[in-house]
Amino acid sequence: MARESYSAVLITQGEHRFYQLAMPSDILGSCTFVTTRDSDPEAGFQRLLDKKRAIEIAKYIDSGHGTIPTSVILSAQDACKLEYDTRNKTVSFELLPSSFLILDGQHRVYGFKIAETKIRVPVIIYxxxxxxxxSRLFIDINSKQRGVPSELLLDIKKQAEYENSEEQLFREVFDLMSGDPSSPLFARLSPAKRANNKISRVTFNAALKSIYPALAARTPVEIQDILSEYIASIRDQIIRNGGDDEVIMNAVTFRAIMAFFVQAARRVKDRFGPDYNVDNFNIVLSPLFDSIQLAKLSGPSQAKIIDYLEKHFKGEFQL
Incomplete structure (x- = not known):
């Protein structure tokens, strides 16, 4: 039976002792499993695994630029006969498929396993x-870790040069609206985090993604101008009918209103040509807002808000 040995540091935290070391990725993949309730490590992986995520990790490693410094956390099982040599500061263990239970990092381990490139992986062994x-340690690890907010990741993608063309367009429009005092969204956008009564970059991107085909041929400045006129018209119609325009800052409402933009813009173009100014939007939207209940704009479902607006928009047409 094969036995592996690696240099390791013994660390004590509270009542727990663990070893910190670096293990080759192929060895790590061959001696770990993910559930004590399954005798088949490979099958256990398949049931608990998001394979798409693991494949993305493998591709990232194989790209030659990938680095994942976060430690995989393992629990040594009796079968591996873990030993620590205090003199040489090494840990050794039997190389078995059931040597270590993964407490954190199963997607990384499986990603490393299917990657063609072999790397050394930081590992913590309890x-x-x-x-x-x-079980308690698994709960503690997975309940106390917090992912980086999506808003922050989007905000720094430009610096990392990770943006695709769509994300770049949305970022430029967002930044234009955020910095333009004449924009109806001026001081009402939050680029790197969620904030009360503000539209986050994640919500903004999701809203624009729903109408991206209609925007793709326009420049960021043109899109900012047109959407600003549209949102200003929506705001004016809400206020004119005695409502509070703060409803637009609700994420569900904002996405629904933006998804409805194509319907309103098509009506403007039919009547006035491609002249998307606030006055023209007001002309086509006024009959709609005269016929709806503003309270319906703050519903819990984006789809229901859109259906409600479309139903009344079609119903108000007259020759």
Whole structure:
């Protein structure tokens, strides 16, 4: 039976002891499993795994630029006969498919396993844990970790040069609206985090994605101008009918209103040509807002708001 040995550092935190080391990715993939309730490590992986995510990790590693410094956290099982040599500062263990239970990092481990490139992976190994300890530690690790907010990731994609063309367009329109005092969204956008009564970059991008085909031929400045006129018209119609335009800052409402933009813009173009100014939007939207209940704009469902607007928009047509 094969036995592996690696240099390691023994660390004590509270009542727990663990070892910190670097393990080759192919070795890591061959001696770990993900659930104590399954005797087949490979099948266990398949049931608990988001394969798409693991494949993305493998591609990232194989790209030659990938680096994942976060430690995979393992619990040594009795079968591996883990030993620590205090003199040489090494850990050794039997190389078995059931040597270590993965407490955190199953997608990374499987991604490393299917990647063609072999790398050394930072690993933390706990020893002597009971099943209760493993369960509690699993809960602690997965409940106390917090991912980076999506808003922040979008905000820094430009610096990382990770933006696709669509994201670049949305960012430029967002930034134009955010910095233009004449924009109806001036001081009402939040680029890097969620904020009360403000539209986040994630919500903004999702809203524009729904109408992207209608925008693709326009420049960011043109899109900013047209959408500003449209949103200003929506705001004016809400206020004219005694409502509070703060409803636009509700994420569900904002996405629904933006998804409805194509319907309103098509009506403007039919009547006035491609002259998308606030006055023309007001002319086509006034009959709609005279016939709807403003309270319906703050519903919980984007689809229901859109259906409600479309139903009344079609119903108000007259020869």
């Amino acid at each position: 020893d002597g844990l009971s099943r209760r300890d493993e």
